Amino acid sequence: MPNMSLKKNEMPVQDPMVRNGNFLEVALGYTEEQAVNEAERCLNCKNKPCVGGCPVAIDIPAFIMKIKERDFEGAYQIIAKSSALPAVCGRVCPQETQCESKCVRGIKGEPVAIGRLERFVADWHNAHATEKPQKPESNGHKCAIIGAGPSGLTCAGDLAKMGYEVTIFEALHLAGGVLVYGIPEFRLPKKIVADEIENLKALGVKVETNVVIGRTIEIDELFEMGYESVFIGSGAGLPNFMNIPGENLKGVYSANEFLTRVNLMKSYRKGSDTPIKDCKNVAVVGGGNVAMDAARSAKRLGAENVYIVYRRGMSELPARKEEVEHAEEEGIIFKTLTNPVEILGDEHKLVTGMKCVEMELGEPDASGRRRPIVKPDSEFVIDVDCVIMSIGTSPNPLIRNTTKGLDTNKWGCLIADENGLTSREGIYAGGDAVTGAATVILAMGAGKTAAKAMDEYIRSKN
Amino acid sequence: MYKILRKEVLNPTVTLMDVYAPLVAKKAEPGQFIILRVDENGERIPLTVADFDREAGTITIIFQIVGSTTEKLNHLNEGDYIHDFVGPLGVPSHTEGLKKVAVVGGGVGCAIAYPIAKKLHNLGCEVHTIIGFRNKDLVILEDEFTAVSDVLELMTDDGSHGTKGLVTNALLGLIEEGHNYDQVIAIGPLVMMKFVCQLTKQYGIPTVVSMNPIMIDGTGMCGGCRLTVGGQTKFACVDGPDFDGHLVDFDEAIERSSMYRGFERQKHEETCNLFKKEVQ
Numbered sequence: 056m057p058n059m060s061l062k063k064n065e066m067p068v069q070d071p072m073v074r075n076g077n078f079l080e081v082a083l084g085y086t087e088e089q090a091v092n093e094a095e096r097c098l099n100c101k102n103k104p105c106v107g108g109c110p111v112a113i114d115i116p117a118f119i120m121k122i123k124e125r126d127f128e129g130a131y132q133i134i135a136k137s138s139a140l141p142a143v144c145g146r147v148c149p150q151e152t153q154c155e156s157k158c159v160r161g162i163k164g165e166p167v168a169i170g171r172l173e174r175f176v177a178d179w180h181n182a183h184a185t186e187k188p189q190k191p192e193s194n195g196h197k198c199a200i201i202g203a204g205p206s207g208l209t210c211a212g213d214l215a216k217m218g219y220e221v222t223i224f225e226a227l228h229l230a231g232g233v234l235v236y237g238i239p240e241f242r243l244p245k246k247i248v249a250d251e252i253e254n255l256k257a258l259g260v261k262v263e264t265n266v267v268i269g270r271t272i273e274i275d276e277l278f279e280m281g282y283e284s285v286f287i288g289s290g291a292g293l294p295n296f297m298n299i300p301g302e303n304l305k306g307v308y309s310a311n312e313f314l315t316r317v318n319l320m321k322s323y324r325k326g327s328d329t330p331i332k333d334c335k336n337v338a339v340v341g342g343g344n345v346a347m348d349a350a351r352s353a354k355r356l357g358a359e360n361v362y363i364v365y366r367r368g369m370s371e372l373p374a375r376k377e378e379v380e381h382a383e384e385e386g387i388i389f390k391t392l393t394n395p396v397e398i399l400g401d402e403h404k405l406v407t408g409m410k411c412v413e414m415e416l417g418e419p420d421a422s423g424r425r426r427p428i429v430k431p432d433s434e435f436v437i438d439v440d441c442v443i444m445s446i447g448t449s450p451n452p453l454i455r456n457t458t459k460g461l462d463t464n465k466w467g468c469l470i471a472d473e474n475g476l477t478s479r480e481g482i483y484a485g486g487d488a489v490t491g492a493a494t495v496i497l498a499m500g501a502g503k504t505a506a507k508a509m510d511e512y513i514r515s516k517n
Numbered sequence: 518m519y520k521i522l523r524k525e526v527l528n529p530t531v532t533l534m535d536v537y538a539p540l541v542a543k544k545a546e547p548g549q550f551i552i553l554r555v556d557e558n559g560e561r562i563p564l565t566v567a568d569f570d571r572e573a574g575t576i577t578i579i580f581q582i583v584g585s586t587t588e589k590l591n592h593l594n595e596g597d598y599i600h601d602f603v604g605p606l607g608v609p610s611h612t613e614g615l616k617k618v619a620v621v622g623g624g625v626g627c628a629i630a631y632p633i634a635k636k637l638h639n640l641g642c643e644v645h646t647i648i649g650f651r652n653k654d655l656v657i658l659e660d661e662f663t664a665v666s667d668v669l670e671l672m673t674d675d676g677s678h679g680t681k682g683l684v685t686n687a688l689l690g691l692i693e694e695g696h697n698y699d700q701v702i703a704i705g706p707l708v709m710m711k712f713v714c715q716l717t718k719q720y721g722i723p724t725v726v727s728m729n730p731i732m733i734d735g736t737g738m739c740g741g742c743r744l745t746v747g748g749q750t751k752f753a754c755v756d757g758p759d760f761d762g763h764l765v766d767f768d769e770a771i772e773r774s775s776m777y778r779g780f781e782r783q784k785h786e787e788t789c790n791l792f793k794k795e796v797q
Contacts, residue, residue: 226736228554228561228601236738265603267736271540292738296750303743303750303769305776312739320560320733328560328585329733330780404772451737453755 058095061164066171071384075354078240078323081381082146082174087125090175094122096160097167104157105169110500113137115154115169122172131180134173139212139255140205140499142181142247145174147238148496149375181250190259194218196513199282201268201454204232205495206486207288208255209502210509215258217510222282224266229319232290233487234495236319237311239348241355242378245318269453274461274482283516284481284509287469288502291448291487297340301398302444306332306406310341310349310445317352334441336360338409340395341445342367347378349443350387361387362437366394366414366427390437392416394427398442408436448492458482466491475505476512483509519553519602522575524595527657531581531625532591533567539574541604547632548610548727548759551576552735554601555589562586563732565629565758566605576604579628579657585784592792606735607758610702610725612636617643619691619698619722620666621684621713623705624650629727630704631658631665638665645696646670647687649709653678685712698722703762707774711767718763726762728753730774745769 067083068074074081085093097119105115113134121130134141150156150170158166198214200207203225211221229235231248256262266272268289277285294309296302308316313331316322320329337353339346342365354361363382365372368391372379383389390411397410413433416425450467462470462478468491475483485501487493523535541551550565568577582591593599610633618637622630627648638644646666650656651674663669670687671679680687688701701724703713710726717724732742735754742753747764751757 226603227734228603265601266540267603267606270606270736271544271604292734292736294738294740296740296743298750303745303773305773309740312733312741315733315739321558328558328784330560330777330784332776404769451755453736 063168064093075385085175105154108154108157127179130176139209142177187257199277202288203230206498206502209499210506213506222261226267236315269457274458287484293449304400306441336439337441338439339443342372346445474508518598535575545569545605546609549605551604567628581625584781585788619645621703622648623709626705649684714762724762
């Protein structure tokens with residue numbers, strides 16, 4: 056008899072007023088008992104609607120049944136067939152709009168906590184597994200991966216498992232991409248990312264950091280070096296600004312810069328060599344997950360008041376519901392239906408405030424969301440000494456500018472077909488470099504698809 | 518890890534290093550820069566390429582000891598390793614088609630001006646060099662510049678070497694003598710570049726400056742290095758570091774460069790104290 060509770064087992068979390076002063080992980084993870092109890096809520100549906108909601112098609116009911124049997128390693132092995140980074144996805148996937156949105160239990164009550172169970176299984180495996188993955192026998196063919204983020208790591212892992220000699224080229228000094236420079240420690244501990252990368256290395260994947268493809272080496276040279284196929288997973292790293300007056304004042308950061316300083320360069324730690332401005336009142340402009348990450352990081356760094364400034368309403372926030380709730384619990388103040396028009400500074404060009412206007416929602420626009428319209432004579436100033444612009448990113452132009460014949464669309468995203476193939480033979484692409492800023496799991500799905508296509512391409516040539 | 522093959526103290530505050538980085542050396546051009554981290558927990562700092570040797574696989578960097586990171590870097594010796602070293606980054610300087618150029622360097626900026634002067638000289642361009650320092654103890658690369666310059670004016674603030682005065686005095690003198698330059702290339706402290714640009718604007722001489730703002734990744738990711746050029750925001754790391762000096766908002770750049778000054782000063786002191794303790 057399944058557990059018919061209408062509610063998920065609650066995730067144990069750090070107390071909001073404690074955690075907003077530290078960078079330790081917010082969610083503490085299920086115990087074995089909680090995991091088994093939650094697994095018992097799964098009806099093991101024959102038609103498995105949840106699997107259709109997963110971009111990498113994990114056999115969800117099968118791994119949950121293993122949890123029910125307390126065969127946690129067995130559960131891990133089922134997930135590992137489809138996902139290269141389960142400990143990461145269990146934490147950062149938007150399950151509520153993917154697998155869990157299709158769960159039959161969600162029709163009446165809450166869906167099965169698939170994400171929390173995935174995380175539990177991955178953490179259990181990482182804590183108990185003694186054997187490293189083995190390097191498969193080489194098939195003698197070389198593939199190059201550009202960018203050590205979610206899509207590149209997934210593509211590399213899949214190709215390595217097929218026997219390819221895989222090298223990942225990473226521009227930064229550390230592998231992980233957005234998982235290490237963007238997503239904060241309190242949401243995704245960096246140790247987890249490092250462990251996943253060690254697993255890839257055990258499979259024989261080489262990681263060359265400090266190589267900027269397009270500058271240090273160009274893609275055409277990779278082919279000369281003997282790589283038969285190339286995957287571009289260079290992400291969407293270029294921050295957008297609003298182009299309003301005052302954006303170059305001291306104290307205005309892109310979310311990318313702010314988060315990179317805090318996460319990758321560890322400026323949240325005392326004694327770090329990389330500085331970050333001491334701020335009392337911080338406005339984060341934008342309403343996505345990155346904005347929530349920036350706001351919650353600013354709070355943890357000691358800011359007294361942190362505002363999310365977003366031009367639409369609470370229900371339009373693009374961030375995951377859980378992230379919004381966590382932010383609210385931690386004391387982040389939401390100023391929705393508010394849009395900045397100017398950032399104000401003093402004689403030393405330090406930020407002193409942000410001039411905003413109030414908005415109201417009009418008719419739905421092309422995206423289907425109600426279009427924000429400025430309320431007349433609604434100007435007001437928020438008293439802040441720091442502004443973090445979190446209004447999206449675009450792909451870096453470096454690769455498209457240095458590789459002949461690589462087509463892009465009007466937003467600068469690489470054009471790739473459903474298999475990830477670009478306009479150049481042998482060159483595949485996926486993740487944010489193709490879609491523009493999206494999610495970790497979609498990037499992983501693209502990396503997987505491309506790995507399969509690259510394998511077919513190389514085999515068709517030989 | 519990137520091995521230091523040669524270290525030379527150019528003056529009490531400026532050091533030269535040849536670093537083994539064959540991939541970077543294969544591609545580097547004058548005007549480009551690298552980003553390095555001294556150790557595992559170090560910050561990322563940009564340094565302009567001072568020279569390169571494609572065959573030996575080395576990049577020459579010349580840096581002034583101004584903060585904690587450059588202090589730590591200066592404590593490394595031949596045979597030691599730099600933890601991270603990535604490049605070449607940025608757009609190379611444009612040198613094509615120039616017939617007569619005035620290269621103006623100030624302080625450690627001369628280290629960046631030198632490879633450009635050398636390249637122009639090798640391309641057959643007439644090179645007039647003006648380099649300025651605070652005093653004779655801080656002079657660097659005098660012989661190197663002499664070898665690649667048709668005219669060399671060396672200026673010191675106190676007159677202890679060369680001519681007493683500012684680089685702008687010497688540049689004005691050369692312009693007044695009737696030299697017509699296709700371009701002036703100015704590399705040095707922001708204030709120096711600002712005044713060189715003010716002068717050349719009056720005479721309508723195109724002027725290129727090399728900007729070296731605070732940055733983290735150097736590939737366009739953080740936007741920390743943004744500048745206003747001709748009323749538009751540009752990223753020094755991918756759009757530069759060379760810009761039309763007559764369009765750069767220097768006052769904004771000067772303010773932005775001071776963003777972390779307090780932190781840097783404190784950090785530098787801490788590092789110096791640490792090194793002192795080690796010696797004791």
